[in-house]
Amino acid sequence: MATEEAGEAGKAGKTGAKGRPASKPRGRPRSFDRETALEKAILAFWERGYEATSVSDLTRVMDIGAPSLYAAFGDKQSLFEEVVREYGVRYGSFTERALAEEPTARAAVARILREAAVEYTDPAHPHGCLVVHAATNCSTPEVEESLRVRRNASIAAIRSRIEADIATGMLPPHADAAVLARHAGAMIQGMSQQARDGASREELEALAEIAMANWPRT
Incomplete structure (x- = not known):
């Protein structure tokens, strides 16, 4: 009797209730x-x-x-x-936050450079910026282009913020938004490279202060 019950149980396991084929076992979950x-x-x-x-x-x-x-x-x-x-x-959202939260373009760029000095030298992770350096000597054009687009988008966002301040009188009308945005981009990218070359947070913060000293005032 026990043998018969075991046999029936085995059949049920194969066919399922009411003779329907048993569903296939799901794939193993990722470990x-x-x-x-x-x-x-x-x-x-x-x-x-x-x-x-x-x-x-x-x-x-x-x-x-x-x-x-x-x-x-x-x-x-x-x-x-x-x-x-x-x-x-x-790791890279500090630029967007500064542009959205600071009252002026000048304050936003100053904050971006200060936070870049901190982020790029943080000992908890590799130094510098992945978007700046990851496609160096890259033989895959799509990868190189995707990072170039991201870098240029950051510069464009800074330029847009500067243009808004020029329009409202927060910056003088003769201020060149394109040049100021490119200058900020060059500082960000240069600070990233210097961080990878061993520059300290304090050294990069000093560069940020010098960079902002060149900004026009109202």
Whole structure:
């Protein structure tokens, strides 16, 4: 009797209730935390750049196999695109915040440069800015272009803020918004490179003060 019941139970497991075929077991859940793995990818690309970071490097630092990487993030370029977006949220949003929160373009740019000095030298992560450096010597035009677009968008946002202050009289009418925005962009990018070359937070903050001394006043 027990043997018959076991046999029937086995059949039920195969066919399910009322003779319907049992549903296929679901695939195994991923054995890693996606957000943690993405953070590790951010740090890898930030430290080494796109070209020098191989898939093998990524699987090692993310502690996942290549099939899991491809299943969760797509190929290397797709992963990098997500990394850049997430970097902007986690580490690179200080420019947008300053432009939105400060009462004048001058105050916003001064804050951006001060916060860049802090962010670019933070010992908790690689120095400098991923968007500035990750496509250095890159042989993938799409990656190079995507970062160029982001850098130029930041300069355009600064220029728009300056133009608004010129229109309202917060800056003199002869102020050149394009030049001031490019100057701010050059400072941000130059501070990033100097941070990677070993400049300290205090040294970059001093550069920021000198940069703002050249701004026109009403």
